[in-house]
Amino acid sequence: LNKPDYIRKDVNYEGCTDSFEDATTVLIGAGYDGTSTYRSGSRYAPRAIRKNTILSQEDYSPYLKKDLKDQAIHDFGNIQIPHGNREEVLKRIEQVSEYVVRHNKKPFFIGGEHLITLPAIKPLIQKYPDLHVIQLDAHLDLMDVLFGERFSHGTVMRRIYELLEEPKRIFQVGIRSGNQEEFIFSESNTKVFLFNTESFIPQIKLLEGKTVYLTVDLDVFDPSLIPGTGTPEAGGIFFPEFINLLKHIKHLNIVGADLVELSPPIDPTNISTIIASQILRELLLIL
Amino acid sequence: LNKPDYIRKDVNYEGCTDSFEDATTVLIGAGYDGTSTYRSGSRYAPRAIRKNTILSQEDYSPYLKKDLKDQAIHDFGNIQIPHGNREEVLKRIEQVSEYVVRHNKKPFFIGGEHLITLPAIKPLIQKYPDLHVIQLDAHLDLMDVLFGERFSHGTVMRRIYELLEEPKRIFQVGIRSGNQEEFIFSESNTKVFLFNTESFIPQIKLLEGKTVYLTVDLDVFDPSLIPGTGTPEAGGIFFPEFINLLKHIKHLNIVGADLVELSPPIDPTNISTIIASQILRELLLIL
Amino acid sequence: LNKPDYIRKDVNYEGCTDSFEDATTVLIGAGYDGTSTYRSGSRYAPRAIRKNTILSQEDYSPYLKKDLKDQAIHDFGNIQIPHGNREEVLKRIEQVSEYVVRHNKKPFFIGGEHLITLPAIKPLIQKYPDLHVIQLDAHLDLMDVLFGERFSHGTVMRRIYELLEEPKRIFQVGIRSGNQEEFIFSESNTKVFLFNTESFIPQIKLLEGKTVYLTVDLDVFDPSLIPGTGTPEAGGIFFPEFINLLKHIKHLNIVGADLVELSPPIDPTNISTIIASQILRELLLIL
Amino acid sequence: LNKPDYIRKDVNYEGCTDSFEDATTVLIGAGYDGTSTYRSGSRYAPRAIRKNTILSQEDYSPYLKKDLKDQAIHDFGNIQIPHGNREEVLKRIEQVSEYVVRHNKKPFFIGGEHLITLPAIKPLIQKYPDLHVIQLDAHLDLMDVLFGERFSHGTVMRRIYELLEEPKRIFQVGIRSGNQEEFIFSESNTKVFLFNTESFIPQIKLLEGKTVYLTVDLDVFDPSLIPGTGTPEAGGIFFPEFINLLKHIKHLNIVGADLVELSPPIDPTNISTIIASQILRELLLIL
């Protein structure tokens, strides 16, 4: 299995300085936003997040009392995206994820839009038959078809559901938007924890002993905190609630993760990117 | 009573697809911002809110577990505003409100600045002698005169107070700004619930059995959530508190309402408009 | 001691209309941002804050039930900043602070970046040997050297620490960023209250009977509220928590204060400036 | 004739430091934008223009080789605008213009929208029966009624035409927009010079020996230069053409002038305000 030739090194995420060989976690940019229906721009997220870490962000987290420099993380760079060619994009992300997984490392993808989770998770579903998913998100993303398309940011969790061996393996946390059909579908097929993390925390114990994939759609956060996202929904969580959640899930066996739907150009204050970058630091510290 | 000829159909607020005849609630845009003293732009709110619903907003609310498509709401369009002619603007809004009220429907106005509440409420005061007002607002708006003007966004509640038959009928909720004279005036003439909705909720029972007009000035929300408003004040409420309030007032006999003071051009992230549009959906679902 | 000739009168902060002679508190703009490493622009803060008060801000606070017009505050204007000449800038700020202190008045500086606190506090340290410091801030600012510089926004509290007669006199409140060395240094040399004001409030009693300098770095607030600041950190406090804190410290003997790190051009909605201006009103009302 | 009590001093336009008594030209801000139909915001122009002169603009013009400090100009401040009350606004502007004209000084108004030219010019029409008008503008502004209103930024030149004693006294220069009715009206009633100043320059001689009022609507300039204006039209003039025009008209007997339709908030780069401020300097230097 050769290293894919469409990986391009970017400036390095501060503190993630291990070699591929030494690393247990591999950071990969996947800036695809081709199916965004409302506000695109997540293609720029990987570069924007990395650039932000250079001058302003400490490697040390006083929340988790850990330092990125003490973790074994390699920053792989970005997958070159052939914009307009969704099939090729999905294939590349899957190949990169497979490459990382075969080397027994955990892939961490920076989106791009939520559709990238589908190819990112595929090699992990193949490797871990018991894989469960924690999805932090404002939206169910359970539509079968959106504007005629089966592969879209609004259908991604439906497609992942179809790949998992049994229902009720996707834990959808912070949900506050969806149409009636999606909510009906979710009743028998996923686990939904509405509005925030409160009702989810007592259920985390169900995930102990399982392998877990964690996908964080930034629109789970309140739009006042992350205005720079494609489909904002009123009423999301704030940073302290997120930190509290991390403390509850950090002992789980998380084998892969992603952070999606940051759209830097929407937010001229750059706060969305800065917060996303700090969220990423905390996520990397629990893997 | 003929339908006013200065109504112009806009793109339709998603989910509000009933005919005027079938509807119990009628949505009307009143984009007047002529007396704004600090930051104008609320004239653009009706179009911006409607446009936002087309691609990004679900008709279904998981908060109230209701769907706009199951409500009987007609979107009337916008009142053409002869900018610069305040008297004509106020007359038109009053005529449209009267037209809707005479057809035994509930008017719901999208402002525009807060002054539009004055003509909007007049036909309801005439029809319902027991009318009470719930005002969600950061400001008292009880000045007698502002910069020499008696008809202004800063005097509107004083003018409405003068039209009501007795004092203490205006419930001012979330107030956190006013000059000393306004606060003194409010002591004997209105009911003020400072800072948030906490002290108001136990008093909602006083409104049971009354007809109620609900006016929502978006600056009652925290400026981090709605930066796009004319006169922001630190320390407002957030979305969950608003939803909680709706659950407490939804059984009241609300006969008319408005949502005012969104100024879309102030907020380049468009979050203010998106949140306002979702607030409007929840308000329409409790009428 | 002559009045420095590099003071320039600006538009007046509304409500601060006393003469220098009559005033007990003197407001001074110190718009220096020369050592900002990440996002500069705090040089524009004094003018932006004052201008904001003219049309939109009431002099009366319903939180503290006090009116600026009833306080004895003089607005001195701004120190002319010779950009590029850090030594001269620091000298001027120190001279102005000394001028105010010698007249037995309390200086209140509007920054500018956090480095301005160093010259602002010096005359007070000389006058009050028991001086303690309350620092509301996201960052420890305890580095010895930042990018080779000993005098910088990231080293300012270390320099102030060196001027104070004994350790543990700086109360660092709301801290959520720093490198490991700074946290280790703080353990024996300052008092750190992480993340918010909760753990600090029970310790306020330690400051009773002391003279206190209060420095407020606006990045202690959540970035959703104050995006317009140089080095934003996720997870800060909101306005109600700040008001609550003020109620707990207003009886202390605060002999000087500052408000730093507002960068108006970063926030196109102007909300950061509006909030900062209201924060300043509350701070002036407790002095 | 008393000095009107609704004048408020602003920061001073740099270089315009003469007293009212000593001045031959008086600068007045008239920030009214109440009839703007498309993009409002010109209310902020007087303050924005003055503030811009403080740090960045030289008093000396290398184009005209003259210095503002050598002119006799008084900066009067701004007329307080009772937003929403068009009649009162127009009355105040007319009173101020009359006050200045009676003292045998030349009024120079900074708008505000173009409607302010109507009250500004009235006292001059009364004083000078031979008054002619040079209008630099993209639009004819000759509609009789716009959205039902006779007093509007789109009808202002029609109203002024009605006040002048005979037709063909308005020289409309740089015109590139209007409806067919306006163009037909202009054929017998005004003089139109399409697109730029080229065809006008040979006709300037017709204005020699007359008294002249000069009104400059900033949309005569190319929108790339002044994006911050209410109703931009492609294809306007650039700065060198404007300077060239000034050299051709500076010997005329200009007895009053205005500069209108700058809307600062539309242009986040602030270039529109900076250019407008420099245009104003050149205009003041030829009066």
Next chain:
Amino acid sequence: LNKPDYIRKDVNYEGCTDSFEDATTVLIGAGYDGTSTYRSGSRYAPRAIRKNTILSQEDYSPYLKKDLKDQAIHDFGNIQIPHGNREEVLKRIEQVSEYVVRHNKKPFFIGGEHLITLPAIKPLIQKYPDLHVIQLDAHLDLMDVLFGERFSHGTVMRRIYELLEEPKRIFQVGIRSGNQEEFIFSESNTKVFLFNTESFIPQIKLLEGKTVYLTVDLDVFDPSLIPGTGTPEAGGIFFPEFINLLKHIKHLNIVGADLVELSPPIDPTNISTIIASQILRELLLIL
């Protein structure tokens, strides 16, 4: 041939009020931006352009002395774009173009990115074997492959070249960017007129008697005029040069056209959209 069911009516471009049956020209929005490599956002152009015409744009052009209301133009609305599915997008655009062409009407497409020209022109190439192309553009767009893709905004003219029966039928006007390979390719296969329209105008006679397709990439204009475009290049043409060109080509037999690469969200002043809308008016008036 049925009318495609994926056409959605938008607000109407002002003045284009004829029915499909009566029209000779049909306006169609094709907001696809899936292959944009640098700055996307052209998906929003059709709606932004139409909305702009409602309040601010006259139907009458003083340049061409014609009125849109006197032309026979139908505004068809927008093609619904299944974002992420390039093949389906291209198929739909081609079907709509074919539908219009079969009804013996001229299609006028508003992009979207430049790739939309390929499906738009296909039915015209089939119908008119002598079809020539005028391309106003800063870029050659003659790459064979861009980032691995044969169907892209950077390869579109190469694909069209391959469809035309003989070389030298594409007149590339205003070109100022391309790599060396593209310039070498153009030497024997297209006609290139560098930098502006000057060298092209004498060659227009070569197009007389031919059928012509006109594609206008807005980046042919100077970036100061149209900053809101995907790939700006210094040194473009201004509006008067464009008008002059139109006067030289208006007698040609233009059988189809498009206007592409406006990206409204990039330009917060909205000037790019306003200018594009006025360019579109002039283009519609010469068809």
Next chain:
Amino acid sequence: LNKPDYIRKDVNYEGCTDSFEDATTVLIGAGYDGTSTYRSGSRYAPRAIRKNTILSQEDYSPYLKKDLKDQAIHDFGNIQIPHGNREEVLKRIEQVSEYVVRHNKKPFFIGGEHLITLPAIKPLIQKYPDLHVIQLDAHLDLMDVLFGERFSHGTVMRRIYELLEEPKRIFQVGIRSGNQEEFIFSESNTKVFLFNTESFIPQIKLLEGKTVYLTVDLDVFDPSLIPGTGTPEAGGIFFPEFINLLKHIKHLNIVGADLVELSPPIDPTNISTIIASQILRELLLIL
């Protein structure tokens, strides 16, 4: 002479891929903006310009018919700037310039503000006793002292004048701003070519046979083209005039150069950076 240890590699300017050893020209970022009095932000220019070249800019110029890949240019990276310490900043720039000059290569600095030209040019003045300077600029920059400072963006050409062996060696081209004292000083000490390049072109022959330093302050361009600069002045040159000038000076013996005063954050459309980057390509191609 060791390579300075405060150089940090950035992303590479596209096409400048030679090693230091092989290169004849060396590109260096010097992002210092500490003395900016009006609008800072030029510190971000080096990174912004380089980043812009990655996806959007061709290496080939159709104007000069040359390709960057065929030039021998090394991109050195950026000088780390100790913000706040002007002396150290100037020392570092001078050291880097000396390092490059001693290796018989031409330094090309990307500012930063105009003050960086002073240390950049010093080693060249020492090496070439006949050094002349071409300064493209809107401002004379000949003040002796600005706000009390002798070393400032407004005094830089006065300081350089003092280092040159005789007067009249600085050719100031495109000048359109300065105070009267500066213009008087320039009469006997420099050569001033007002407003544009027209009067300069016939005098270029005076520079033949001399060594020349070329400093380009981006405010020489029209503010509509480069709004993102610190001190914009109406009436600058456009890109074709600049290209024409380059064709006239490309045969001169230019031994060093710089491009200063781009402030990326001021221009949200990013056009200023894109144009600056293309200007830089053309400048590199004539060295």
